[in-house]
Amino acid sequence: MSQKRFSQLRDYEIPIGDSYKLDARKKLGSGAFGDIYLGFNIKEGEEVAIKLEPTHTRHPQLFYESKLYMALQGGIGIPKLHWCGSQGNYNILIMDLLGHSLEDLFNYCKRHFTLLTTLMVVDQMLSRIEFIHSRNFIHRDVKPDNFLMGRGSKKHQVFAIDFGLAKRYRDPRTGLHIPYKDGKSLTGTARYASINTHLGIEQARRDDIEALGYILVYFMRGNLPWQGLKARNVKEKYEKIKEKKISTSLDSLCQSFPEEFKIFIQYARDLKFEDRPDYSYLKNIIRQICEKNQLSFNYSKYDWILKKNADSSHEEQKENKNKDKEKDKDKDKEKDNTNNKDNTH
Numbered sequence: 572m573s574q575k576r577f578s579q580l581r582d583y584e585i586p587i588g589d590s591y592k593l594d595a596r597k598k599l600g601s602g603a604f605g606d607i608y609l610g611f612n613i614k615e616g617e618e619v620a621i622k623l624e625p626t627h628t629r630h631p632q633l634f635y636e637s638k639l640y641m642a643l644q645g646g647i648g649i650p651k652l653h654w655c656g657s658q659g660n661y662n663i664l665i666m667d668l669l670g671h672s673l674e675d676l677f678n679y680c681k682r683h684f685t686l687l688t689t690l691m692v693v694d695q696m697l698s699r700i701e702f703i704h705s706r707n708f709i710h711r712d713v714k715p716d717n718f719l720m721g722r723g724s725k726k727h728q729v730f731a732i733d734f735g736l737a738k739r740y741r742d743p744r745t746g747l748h749i750p751y752k753d754g755k756s757l758t759g760t761a762r763y764a765s766i767n768t769h770l771g772i773e774q775a776r777r778d779d780i781e782a783l784g785y786i787l788v789y790f791m792r793g794n795l796p797w798q799g800l801k802a803r804n805v806k807e808k809y810e811k812i813k814e815k816k817i818s819t820s821l822d823s824l825c826q827s828f829p830e831e832f833k834i835f836i837q838y839a840r841d842l843k844f845e846d847r848p849d850y851s852y853l854k855n856i857i858r859q860i861c862e863k864n865q866l867s868f869n870y871s872k873y874d875w876i877l878k879k880n881a882d883s884s885h886e887e888q889k890e891n892k893n894k895d896k897e898k899d900k901d902k903d904k905e906k907d908n909t910n911n912k913d914n915t916h
């Protein structure tokens with residue numbers, strides 16, 4: 572049966588498992604550990620995303636990541652896991668196909684989000700993080716590249732992906748928290764890492780929240796002050812980022828933004844290692860900023876949606892103008908013709 576199905580594959584299509592095919596022409600992204608391709612469920616024709624990892628990689632992590640997806644299934648904004656296995660030289664994970672990442676959309680919007688868009692996405696990112704924490708895991712790589720918008724009926728919803736660095740922070744049965752440790756090397760992405768992560772302290776829930784605080788500022792400023800620092804090697808670079816993060820006052824970091832940004836980051840920095848972040852308190856802060864600025868959440872007003880509408884109506888206008896020009900030319904020609912005719916009289 573599946574043999575028959577697969578016999579109709581084109582040369583750029585690769586069969587995966589019993590029911591999927593990968594489109595080798597359509598790479599969706601490439602990560603540190605492998606590539607992601609567009610694929611299809613052959614039976615239903617449904618589009619999926621296929622994450623590949625070479626089996627001989629030094630630190631395989633795709634099966635670990637699949638366990639995380641399994642543990643998080645059913646959560647709002649968590650992509651569905653379709654299949655996981657090995658084939659040829661690859662470990663393979665198949666999941667829901669999602670839309671663009673927040674980093675892609677940020678670039679599309681010329682690296683600036685309005686306050687409303689910033690708050691609408693950060694509010695959802697906070698909910699995803701709260702859910703992941705509720706399932707006993709910390710993400711440890713909270714950044715705009717790892718949050719994607721959905722597609723179709725879920726295109727307004729923010730999804731969390733990339734659980735390769737996630738870690739269980741408490742025992743699901745006893746609730747016992749992992750022990751405090753230091754001397755650890757940096758896990759995650761330096762730009763968004765918490766100060767404690769730079770200092771080598773074992774990460775906990777508070778560090779996902781601090782990273783989100785930096786993202787809040789990043790979306791509105793367009794960058795963070797510790798970006799683009801020159802260094803001779805990675806170690807020196809991390810050192811410089813750490814120093815700059817520590818020496819930048821929150822006042823100057825959040826200058827010209829609502830003062831609640833500062834409160835958000837300060838709150839995260841003040842949390843103790845085992846503390847449960849007060850997610851509702853943080854959500855209230857977001858709500859307060861909205862109220863003060865007379866904004867209300869409206870998911871058809873994301874910056875990228877408004878820009879796309881504006882771009883396409885601009886295109887339409889251009890097209891119409893061109894059409895008008897063509898019409899004018901035709902009219903002129905007609906006139907010329909009549910004039911010529913007139914002249915013959």
Ligand SMILES: Nc1ncnc2c1ncn2[C@@H]1O[C@H](COP(=O)(O)OP(=O)(O)O)[C@@H](O)[C@H]1O
Nearest residue numbers: 599600601602603604607620667668669716733
């Ligand atoms: N389900 C998906 N749907 C669409 N694009 C995806 C999906 N998963 C990943 N991507 C794209 O691939 C990129 C890398 O995926 P990710 O899981 O973050 O891998 P890595 O661990 O290598 O960073 C993402 O930033 C995104 O652009």
Ligand SMILES: [Mg+2]
Nearest residue numbers: 602716717733
């Ligand atoms: Mg990633």
